[in-house]
Amino acid sequence: MAHPRILVFAGSVRTGSHNARLAALVGQRLDEAGAEVTAISLRDFPMPLYDGDLEAAEGVPAPAVALKRLMQQHHGVFIASPEYNAGVAPLLKNVIDWISRVSEPSEPRMAAYKGRVFAVGSASTSPFGGIRGLANLRLVLETGVGALVIPEMIAVPNAADGFDTSGGLTCERAAASLSALIRALIAEASLRVEPAASS
Numbered sequence: 001m002a003h004p005r006i007l008v009f010a011g012s013v014r015t016g017s018h019n020a021r022l023a024a025l026v027g028q029r030l031d032e033a034g035a036e037v038t039a040i041s042l043r044d045f046p047m048p049l050y051d052g053d054l055e056a057a058e059g060v061p062a063p064a065v066a067l068k069r070l071m072q073q074h075h076g077v078f079i080a081s082p083e084y085n086a087g088v089a090p091l092l093k094n095v096i097d098w099i100s101r102v103s104e105p106s107e108p109r110m111a112a113y114k115g116r117v118f119a120v121g122s123a124s125t126s127p128f129g130g131i132r133g134l135a136n137l138r139l140v141l142e143t144g145v146g147a148l149v150i151p152e153m154i155a156v157p158n159a160a161d162g163f164d165t166s167g168g169l170t171c172e173r174a175a176a177s178l179s180a181l182i183r184a185l186i187a188e189a190s191l192r193v194e195p196a197a198s199s
Contacts, residue, residue, distance in 0.1 A: 004189035011092030076189030083133025129155030
């Protein structure tokens, strides 16, 4: 049986990012569960701040097109999202917005967000673990661009002390949430894997 392909990234490129650590942990657990994982950094997909005049003059930037096509090669996507003032980090929101502007022949609008399943998580130094930002991100993904986001999510509180020396989670509740997210994401992504053609 073919394994689901899952794209994993953090909405932060800051050195020492807690969400980058969370993305790495999720990628590891997905790999252990049998998924084919592609881990990327948004640093490799630089995009200017969205500007309609810029888009009209120059079109959608090439990194947005490349990331959109990469998303379409996967059955699932996991995003580790920092919380900025109870909302989505500007870097991540900008990426989501630019990708939503990619329009290619013979494809429906928002094609990158259709046909695959999304899961979200956050790591924050606050005791809430970034949960308020995740609610905002869900709104953007589900209502804004029409993505399917599974209910299961992971919020790592007090993230400065939230990871052990091996990269695992120190909070039992967060660890249980992570396990539930991995199971659900694998199950939903697997539904989108086309069966191998019989010879």
